[in-house]
Amino acid sequence: SRLAVISKIALPSASPDILAGMRLSLTVALILSVVCEILAGLDGLGHWVLLSARAFRSADLFAGVILLAVTGYVTSVAMSMAEHRLLAWQAAQR
Numbered sequence: 001s002r003l004a005v006i007s008k009i010a011l012p013s014a015s016p017d018i019l020a021g022m023r024l025s026l027t028v029a030l031i032l033s034v035v036c037e038i039l040a041g042l043d044g045l046g047h048w049v050l051l052s053a054r055a056f057r058s059a060d061l062f063a064g065v066i067l068l069a070v071t072g073y074v075t076s077v078a079m080s081m082a083e084h085r086l087l088a089w090q091a092a093q094r
Contacts, residue, residue, distance in 0.1 A: 016087060023079045030072055 037046030049064035 012089070016083075016090060019079070019083045019086065023076070023083070026075050026079060027072065030068070030075065034068065 033044070034046035034049075036042065037044035038050045041047060045064055045068060049061060049068070052058075052060035052064060
């Protein structure tokens, strides 16, 4: 049936590309959320980094940038773990 073809063939073959797209979208979402906070003046990490840069508070600036880097790294590792768990069948076929 059509549902069986989708669930047994189409979705498993498309899942590596779907997860790769999700990993890229997480990166873009983090970057755009920081840019949006800077441009709109919303309270958030991006705005805090901008105010720290304008006030020449180097320690706060680097703390914000490091926190953004750690956030990006943690989301990347979490997505990698999810890919490894969800695509275990793919590693077994190699």
